[in-house]
Amino acid sequence: MPENPVACPDCDLLQHVPLPPPRGKALCCRCGKVLATNKPGANERTLSLAIGAAIVFVIANAFPLMGLSAAGREVDTTIIGGAWAMWQEGHQMTAALVGLCAVVAPAGHIGITIVVLIVARRHRPAPFWVGELLHWAELAREWAMTEVMMLGILVALLKIADLATVVIGVGIFATGALIALITAIAINFDPEEIWTQVQWSSGGTPVFVNSSQTIDYQEAAK
Amino acid sequence: MTAREPMAMPSGLALCRHCGLLSKLILTNETTYCPRCGHKLAFRRKNAIQRTWALIIAAAICYIPANILPVMTSITLVGAEEDTIIDGVILLYLTGSWHLALIVLIASVIIPMAKLFALAYLLITVQRRSIKSNRERVQLYRLVEFIGRWSMLDVFVISFVVALVQIKPLMAAEPRAGVVFFAAVVVLTIFAAQSFDPRLIWDSADSMENRNE
Numbered sequence: 001m002p003e004n005p006v007a008c009p010d011c012d013l014l015q016h017v018p019l020p021p022p023r024g025k026a027l028c029c030r031c032g033k034v035l036a037t038n039k040p041g042a043n044e045r046t047l048s049l050a051i052g053a054a055i056v057f058v059i060a061n062a063f064p065l066m067g068l069s070a071a072g073r074e075v076d077t078t079i080i081g082g083a084w085a086m087w088q089e090g091h092q093m094t095a096a097l098v099g100l101c102a103v104v105a106p107a108g109h110i111g112i113t114i115v116v117l118i119v120a121r122r123h124r125p126a127p128f129w130v131g132e133l134l135h136w137a138e139l140a141r142e143w144a145m146t147e148v149m150m151l152g153i154l155v156a157l158l159k160i161a162d163l164a165t166v167v168i169g170v171g172i173f174a175t176g177a178l179i180a181l182i183t184a185i186a187i188n189f190d191p192e193e194i195w196t197q198v199q200w201s202s203g204g205t206p207v208f209v210n211s212s213q214t215i216d217y218q219e220a221a222k
Numbered sequence: 223m224t225a226r227e228p229m230a231m232p233s234g235l236a237l238c239r240h241c242g243l244l245s246k247l248i249l250t251n252e253t254t255y256c257p258r259c260g261h262k263l264a265f266r267r268k269n270a271i272q273r274t275w276a277l278i279i280a281a282a283i284c285y286i287p288a289n290i291l292p293v294m295t296s297i298t299l300v301g302a303e304e305d306t307i308i309d310g311v312i313l314l315y316l317t318g319s320w321h322l323a324l325i326v327l328i329a330s331v332i333i334p335m336a337k338l339f340a341l342a343y344l345l346i347t348v349q350r351r352s353i354k355s356n357r358e359r360v361q362l363y364r365l366v367e368f369i370g371r372w373s374m375l376d377v378f379v380i381s382f383v384v385a386l387v388q389i390k391p392l393m394a395a396e397p398r399a400g401v402v403f404f405a406a407v408v409v410l411t412i413f414a415a416q417s418f419d420p421r422l423i424w425d426s427a428d429s430m431e432n433r434n435e
Contacts, residue, residue, distance in 0.1 A: 005235075006244065010363075010364075010420045011423070012230045012424055013227055013229055014228040014230050014233065031356070031360045031420075032360075032361075067386075068387065070392060071392055073392075075387075075388050077385040082381035082382045082384075082385045086397060089396055089397050094402055094405045095381075097408075098377060101378075102378070131241055131258065131260075135241075148375055151325070152376075152377075152378025152379045152381075153382055155326060155379045156382035156383045159310075159383055163393060192242065195242065195243070195258070201255070202258075
């Protein structure tokens with residue numbers, strides 16, 4: 001692989017980044033941003049983690065998180081139940097936001113990651129729409145707030161605990177496991193490895209444009 | 223800064239925001255697209271300073287009703303009680319879980335305000351072409367980006383309380399107008415953090431060096 005200069009996304013500094021040792025990473029020498037990682041077999045691991053996360057996600061959403069019993073009556077809620085309650089009370093905007101951050105974005109993140117990893121495994125070079133999907137996975141990851149939701153559930157539980165008896169459901173344990181799996185995916189996933197395999201939208205196969213020019217510049221700067 | 227530090231923009235190289243490919247960008251009237259992923263190429267995020275200011279000001283305006291207006295009404299047999307965000311924190315503190323009260327206070331009140339001040343500080347220093355403590359300012363920006371999502375905490379708390387406390391007529395909970403403004407603050411500050419470009423912090427240092435040469 002030719003040693004192309006890399007520009008830091010946070011400070012725009014051009015620098016040469018050698019391939020880090022296995023399980024190592026390279027930081028920007030000016031601002032400390034992670035510029036390159038070397039995670040052997042990372043995407044293989046990510047795929048199995050993502051499939052596991054998909055299963056746990058279904059369980060977390062299918063079973064009630066918690067229930068409330070008072071005066072012989074019981075109410076329980078699932079994850080989407082929070083958004084649904086908001087919707088019924090006439091707060092559609094907030095309901096949409098809660099639904100997005102609690103259900104749609106995590107589902108999108110896990111689902112798209114699985115598709116991207118499977119397609120990239122089977123086809124080399126990967127079709128160009130894999131790149132588009134990677135972009136969507138990143139967007140979904142930014143808005144997926146399962147861990148914030150979990151803390152929200154715990155605070156809600158404590159607020160209600162004074163009013164009535166609270167029953168813990170299966171969903172809450174599944175959500176805990178889901179947070180662990182999503183964190184593991186975030187640590188392991190290596191999108192850069194997939195980007196190097198994606199077919200370019202300009203029609204070409206993966207090559208480095210203007211590599212001679214950029215290397216010339218680097219040498220001139222030294 | 224010792225030697226002249228080569229930056230991508232002065233050498234005509236632009237980093238694609240979507241796929242991270244570095245490619246040559248020649249400014250013409252036509253839009254240039256990234257050869258790898260096909261998204262628009264630019265040296266810096268478009269109108270970063272104006273957009274971030276606009277979003278911060280909008281968030282600051284929403285921050286006032288978010289804290290003054292009630293976010294939830296609890297209805298019991300005794301009567302109805304309207305709670306603002308601060309009331310919720312005080313209630314948690316009085317019921318004995320001061321750690322949770324602290325977490326909610328930090329997530330709902332302090333983080334949104336700190337984000338607004340931090341982004342305003344970054345924008346003002348960039349506009350004044352400051353070259354001091356660049357590294358610390360980038361770290362501040364990363365902190366703002368990382369911490370922003372936790373402000374959603376109270377929105378989740380309210381929606382799950384509303385979903386559960388539905389044993390009418392014994393007790394019920396309903397969301398109030400404040401929650402809409404609160405959610406707006408969260409979304410606007412997340413967008414504001416995304417529209418800012420940390421590379422602007424280093425641009426003035428680069429232009430200073432060129433002037434001295």
